[in-house]
Amino acid sequence: MRKLVYLWNMDLQEGKDKFxxxxxxxxSHWGINRTMAQVHALLLISANPLCAETIMSELQISRGNANMNIRALIDWGLVFKELKPGERKEFFVAEKDMWEVIRQVIVQRKKKELEPIIKVLNEVGQIESETGPDVEEFEKVIRDISLFATKADSTLDSLIKADQHWFVGTFMKMIK
Amino acid sequence: MRKLVYLWNMDLQEGKDKFxxxxxxxxSHWGINRTMAQVHALLLISANPLCAETIMSELQISRGNANMNIRALIDWGLVFKELKPGERKEFFVAEKDMWEVIRQVIVQRKKKELEPIIKVLNEVGQIESETGPDVEEFEKVIRDISLFATKADSTLDSLIKADQHWFVGTFMKMIK
DNA sequence: CTCAACTTTCAAATACTTTTGAAAGTTGGC
DNA sequence: GCCAACTTTCAAAAGTATTTGAAAGTTGAG
Structure with missing residues (x-):
């Protein structure tokens, strides 16, 4: 009996670790660093809010690392602070609605990636010059990419505003 | 006059460098390393195919680096080899259709990111165990994410198959 | 005000990724 | 077969990003 309980614990723990x-x-492929994503994962699969201490020991990371990544997750809107009455320390819970998680990631990446490239495209699209095959090719490519980037920008804005029902219903049906 | 020509060259060169x-x-935010993306950019804005030597000197990179990144771009389907009759060395051209570029990036990232997580989700979703709040929360989160991942998978498959007209026409109108 | 409990900071250390360049490999033409 | 022109490889070096941990900062309770 003792052995059975032990094996069951191992299985859940193993599953959690794997996840x-x-x-x-x-x-780490999505602009979220490895540890930041692991903290989010740990909070995602936890039934209760966790404190910094627990996160540190579960993930075997230092205090500074835990603190930095928790703050970054809060900035991204993927984790929330929770204060328990009578307790001095802070507890944390993850955003568990996957649609909301994706939306937040889109917002952040749009800001950090799409917006800067659109700015550069506008700048370099302004070259006043003689004509020539090089200039023409350059300007054509910049025009194409600008068009694409502008479309992507408004597409993402719509996705950010859209709610999950709209997305799952209308969009999913449409692409089938 | 000499000065004017010089200034015009600088402007185009400046624009190219900035781009x-x-x-x-x-x-580098999209799973394509910095140099790889720069090689692609250089080829994108070039009116003619370029050889390794030119790429090396334009981007100030070593032979090995140039070679590795050109090969990687070819693997990703973003650059093509071109042989000029009578010339021994290889020349390279970029895929210039932005929609095709995006499709290739989606294909690669789906393979490297989405498919592995779906595999893990299926594995950890199989835990046989007693009930308890921890197990239940874990299984609920895994189920939610699995559902989401499966949807994303088929959405991306459709996008990969879709052509640009469909996308720009139907999709763009829809989200307005 | 002071203490203890907690959080934040940041310079140095570590780990990870990319780049270099020289040597080895390949290939077409003679 | 042999050479010269070119491409590929890969171990070591350089460059980046992440992590640590100890010290400084903050804050609520007494």
């Missing part, structure tokens, strides 16, 4: 690892890897 | 830098930064 935390995988979420960390996925995050 | 190459920006495309490099953008690429």
């Amino acid at each position: 935390i690892q995988a979420w960390g890897t996925l995050g | 190459i830098q920006a495309w490099g930064t953008l690429g």
Whole structure:
């Protein structure tokens, strides 16, 4: 009997660890650093808010690292601070609605990636010059990409505003 | 007069450099390393195919670096080899259709990111165990994410198959 | 005001990624 | 077969990003 309980614990823990690892890897492809994504994963699969101390020991990371990444997650709107009455320390919960998670990631990446490239495209599109095959090719490529970037920008704005029902209903049906 | 010509050259060169830098930064957020994206940018804005030597000197990079990144771009389907009759060395041209570029990036990232997480989700969703709040929360989160991941998977498959007209026409109108 | 409990900061250390360049490999033409 | 022109490889070096931990900062309770 003792052995059975032990094996069951291992299975859940193993599953959690596997998920935390995988979420960390996925995050690192999405502008979220590995540890930041692992903290998010840990909070996602936790039934209760966790404090910094617990996060540090579960993920085997330092205090500074935990603090920095928790703050970054709060900035991204993926984690919220929760204060328990009578307790001095802070507890944290993850945004668990996947649609909301995606939206926040889109907002952040749009700001950090799309907006800067649109700015550069506008700047370099303004070259006053003689004609020539090089200039023409350059300007054509810049025009094409600008068009694309502008479309992507408004598409993302719409996605950010859209709610999940709209997305899952209308969009999913449409692409089938 | 000499001065005017010189200034005009500087402007085009400046524009090209700015664009190459920006495309490099953008690429590094998209699983394409900085140099790889810069090589792609250089080829994008070039009116003619370029050889390794030219790429090396324009971007000030080593032979090995140039070679590795050109090969990677070819693997991703973003650059094509072109042989000029009578010339021994290889020349390269970029995929210039932005829609095709995006499609290739989606294909690669789906393979490297979405498919592995779906595999892990299926594995960890199989835990046989007693009930308890921890297990329930874990399984609920995994189920939610699985659902989402499966939807994303089929959405991306459709996008990959879709052509630009469909996308720009139907999709863009829809989200307005 | 003071203390203890907690959070934040940041310079140095570590880990990870990319780049270099020289040597090895390949290939077409003679 | 042999050479010269070109491409590929890969171990070491350089460059980036992340992590640590100890010290400084903050804050509520007494």
